[in-house]
Amino acid sequence: MSTPDIAGILENSEELDRLRKKQEEILMEINKMHKKLQSTPEVVEKSGDNSLSRLKMLYTQAKELSENEVTISTQLLGQLDALIPSGTSGQHRRKIGDGTEPKKKRMKADSDVSRLSPSMRNHLDNLANLKGEQVAARVPQEDAGKDEWFVVKVIHFDKETREIEVLDEEPGDDEESGGQRKYKLPMSHIIPFPKRTDLSSAHDFPPGKHVLAVYPETTTLYKATVVQARKRKTDDYVLEFDDDEEDGSLPQRLVPFHRVVPLPEGYRQYL
Known part of the structure; x- marks a missing residue:
């Protein structure tokens, strides 16, 4: 480091x-x-x-x-x-351990959590409370060779490994996909959505702001630009999605506020 x-x-x-x-x-x-x-x-x-x-x-x-x-x-x-590459060092220690390693590893993880700042511990608690909630998740796609963002449901949050287990409830129409799929993802791959029933949790993105939003009638998120900020009467954003050209122009699409989140830092690096 x-x-x-x-x-x-x-x-x-x-x-x-x-x-x-x-x-x-x-x-x-x-x-x-x-x-x-x-x-x-x-x-x-x-x-x-x-x-x-x-x-x-x-x-x-x-x-x-x-x-x-x-x-x-x-x-x-x-x-x-x-x-901290996920999995590699931990798997190696388990292979060469003498039977006492799992206990030592757990004690270290617990002490690491205790040393976290109050804000970070609060963030961990918030993630733990997301069980059963839909969130935006950066999910690796082996066939496509890149990561994509989907709407998934949180199943479990492991405070020890700091991984979130999620369920992709609508993986697509591919018959070989085997239906719903589960993933274990690091915390940085998860973005909570604003609560539909709590307008105070909604973001106020101004026109021109780049965001990540669910494309209408899908469960996939793409980069978009805010054309019109949400109005209190509708609580929808007017967005233009990248690469969504029709007849040489980008159509303006309505997206509910609870399906729009901040554009992650470094988004271009992994798409």
């Missing part, structure tokens, strides 16, 4: 801690506002009172901090995945 690699990991880890502390400060302010409004709800009717505007601003800040935390976490996990 080179010095620049270590510096990048430490920098992102410190940024996660900073974001987490800021979120805690904002949460305390929100709780204070809630108590104020619960005890004296009539205050909002007074001339010049800005309680509701203040509360809205705090929620906006909390949302932005949460989105930044997801972005930094994804970057950090990508850095770690690049430095």
